[in-house]
Amino acid sequence: MTLHRPGFTxxxxxxxxxxxxxxxxxxxxxKGGEARLLTLSGHDPVLGDDGRLAWSAPEPEAQExxxxxxxxxxxxxxxxxxxxxxxxxxxxxxxxxxMRAEDAAIWGTARGLIEWHNRHAFCANCGSxxxxxxxxxxxxxxxxxxxxYPRVDPVVxxxxxxxxxxLLGRQPQYPPGRYSALAGFLEPGESIEEAVARExxxxxxxxxxxxxxVASQPWPFPGSxxxxxxxxxxxxxxxxxxxxxxDAIWADSDAVRAALAGDPDAPFQAPPPYAxxxxxxxxxxDASDRLAAGGAxx
Amino acid sequence: MTLHRPGFTxxxxxxxxxxxxxxxxxxxxxKGGEARLLTLSGHDPVLGDDGRLAWSAPEPEAQExxxxxxxxxxxxxxxxxxxxxxxxxxxxxxxxxxMRAEDAAIWGTARGLIEWHNRHAFCANCGSxxxxxxxxxxxxxxxxxxxxYPRVDPVVxxxxxxxxxxLLGRQPQYPPGRYSALAGFLEPGESIEEAVARExxxxxxxxxxxxxxVASQPWPFPGSxxxxxxxxxxxxxxxxxxxxxxDAIWADSDAVRAALAGDPDAPFQAPPPYAxxxxxxxxxxDASDRLAAGGAxx
Numbered sequence: 001m002t003l004h005r006p007g008f009t010x011x012x013x014x015x016x017x018x019x020x021x022x023x024x025x026x027x028x029x030x031k032g033g034e035a036r037l038l039t040l041s042g043h044d045p046v047l048g049d050d051g052r053l054a055w056s057a058p059e060p061e062a063q064e065x066x067x068x069x070x071x072x073x074x075x076x077x078x079x080x081x082x083x084x085x086x087x088x089x090x091x092x093x094x095x096x097x098x099m100r101a102e103d104a105a106i107w108g109t110a111r112g113l114i115e116w117h118n119r120h121a122f123c124a125n126c127g128s129x130x131x132x133x134x135x136x137x138x139x140x141x142x143x144x145x146x147x148x149y150p151r152v153d154p155v156v157x158x159x160x161x162x163x164x165x166x167l168l169g170r171q172p173q174y175p176p177g178r179y180s181a182l183a184g185f186l187e188p189g190e191s192i193e194e195a196v197a198r199e200x201x202x203x204x205x206x207x208x209x210x211x212x213x214v215a216s217q218p219w220p221f222p223g224s225x226x227x228x229x230x231x232x233x234x235x236x237x238x239x240x241x242x243x244x245x246x247d248a249i250w251a252d253s254d255a256v257r258a259a260l261a262g263d264p265d266a267p268f269q270a271p272p273p274y275a276x277x278x279x280x281x282x283x284x285x286d287a288s289d290r291l292a293a294g295g296a297x298x
Numbered sequence: 299m300t301l302h303r304p305g306f307t308x309x310x311x312x313x314x315x316x317x318x319x320x321x322x323x324x325x326x327x328x329k330g331g332e333a334r335l336l337t338l339s340g341h342d343p344v345l346g347d348d349g350r351l352a353w354s355a356p357e358p359e360a361q362e363x364x365x366x367x368x369x370x371x372x373x374x375x376x377x378x379x380x381x382x383x384x385x386x387x388x389x390x391x392x393x394x395x396x397m398r399a400e401d402a403a404i405w406g407t408a409r410g411l412i413e414w415h416n417r418h419a420f421c422a423n424c425g426s427x428x429x430x431x432x433x434x435x436x437x438x439x440x441x442x443x444x445x446x447y448p449r450v451d452p453v454v455x456x457x458x459x460x461x462x463x464x465l466l467g468r469q470p471q472y473p474p475g476r477y478s479a480l481a482g483f484l485e486p487g488e489s490i491e492e493a494v495a496r497e498x499x500x501x502x503x504x505x506x507x508x509x510x511x512v513a514s515q516p517w518p519f520p521g522s523x524x525x526x527x528x529x530x531x532x533x534x535x536x537x538x539x540x541x542x543x544x545d546a547i548w549a550d551s552d553a554v555r556a557a558l559a560g561d562p563d564a565p566f567q568a569p570p571p572y573a574x575x576x577x578x579x580x581x582x583x584d585a586s587d588r589l590a591a592g593g594a595x596x
Contacts, residue, residue, distance in 0.1 A: 008487070009489045009491075108487055124419070127427070137485070153447075187313070187435070188414070189309065189403065189406055189516050192523070194307060218488055
């Protein structure tokens with residue numbers, strides 16, 4: 001089955017991990033004339049007149065850089081600016097909606113790393129200052145030598161299905177009319193499937209079974225791995241945790257179809273195409289349509 | 299399809315997240331007589347005469363504790379000892395092979411949290427001392443108020459399939475004869491599927507496509523989420539990264555069957571049942587057998 005490709009995936013970059021621990025090779029790449037430095041505004045993307053990510057020639061001695069990898073032989077770098085961390089930065093979503101998929105993937109990788117560096121200037125093990133190592137893919141403590149690697153926090157994001165409808169929730173900070181898949185951070189000591197079941201119980205008192213993985217995406221706000229699943233709800237009776245959700249609806253395939261099509265009369269506004277909740281709804285709708293035509297369930 | 303259940307899953311505990319931010323409720327639970335404290339040796343499990351995890355009555359004021367959650371109404375706690383971190387501790391695997399699945403899941407959760415606390419006494423944001431909060435499910439900085447949550451590092455672990463055989467690799471520190479699925483940490487800016495493809499390229503120069511998710515497990519050494527997948531290899535020609543693997547083999551279904559059965563004449567020794575590589579091989583073998591009988595591929 002062809003899946004709508006999740007946002008922030010599809011980077012054309014070879015990460016060339018073997019070069020990261022070779023500072024001399026990285027220095028040579030920087031000087032080599034083919035090197036390109038990603039242009040950023042803070043940690044937001046900057047688009048050129050062609051609508052693509054803007055790049056410039058790097059000044060090798062100027063600043064700390066992240067080595068993103070090689071694209072068609074060209075070494076690509078990102079700057080490592082000091083940025084305000086922990087902000088949701090809704091403005092960037094306007095830019096994202098105009099960006100090509102591969103540019104979003106490249107920028108997202110840089111964005112996630114930059115925020116991580118800004119939040120990890122000190123060693124969690126001993127409290128001393130840390131410095132960039134592995135060409136931007138880690139930090140090392142100058143005192144205790146502990147090595148620190150960028151966090152990737154797994155998040156489960158999921159639809160519960162019952163009687164041909166799926167459960168969608170609304171968080172208070174969503175744009176007007178928006179409903180989306182429920183989601184939550186996976187915790188130590190649980191599988192993806194267990195996290196999905198726990199989150200449905202915590203947020204909606206909803207027992208589920210038969211959790212199926214659908215797709216995944218990196219989400220650089222600030223550094224999650226979104227793991228999208230579908231589960232079977234045992235009932236359509238829900239009791240919401242109002243500290244997490246202000247409302248929830250059960251949407252049928254007509255409602256989901258209208259929302260994904262951007263129909264102004266749709267009963268809810270769908271999440272944007274670069275969010276994996278969009279991918280998940282599209283997957284469910286396709287499977288629902290196949291089922292209606294006599295095929296197998298999602 | 300019924301899946302061999304991955305190790306460290308199946309905990310019977312209700313994590314009762316809503317109680318974690320309520321210190322008065324936690325204190326009441328500790329005093330209530332039903333509370334139980336997990337007995338540990340360092341951070342290793344201790345089994346009673348019945349072969350089950352050993353528990354005792356907690357002394358409420360004695361030490362920092364982790365609130366694991368509720369089991370049949372009983373509040374369960376784990377201690378938070380100072381431990382040597384970063385050790386592989388092969389000895390514990392002997393104990394694990396004798397533990398019930400639900401005990402391994404409970405202990406694994408505690409083990410992962412304890413190591414995380416020991417490695418995160420200081421604030422990565424400002425370098426100051428942090429203190430336990432959320433009943434053991436986080437740390438908070440006394441200076442900048444940054445909140446820190448336990449890391450869960452996603453790892454892809456995967457089989458490549460070609461012409462009825464799967465690729466297995468051997469790391470130098472494995473027990474004699476052991477071969478297992480290739481694996482590696484997922485990085486910022488990539489999906490599960492992209493991480494699988496990258497790792498096969500890095501470790502074996504092997505191009506793959508059609509990556510399928512199979513199962514997941516928490517792995518508490520020290521705190522990973524293992525995400526098990528199968529992919530189609532475009533060739534059986536591999537070039538190993540000898541810094542990662544000392545050898546690799548292509549195993550057919552007879553070889554995998556013999557290894558999983560513990561046959562002393564098997565061409566390799568399978569990973570133990572609590573490792574998800576075992577689950578993955580069993581899943582592949584079952585699918586391979588179904589395919590041989592005329593069914594659909596894995």
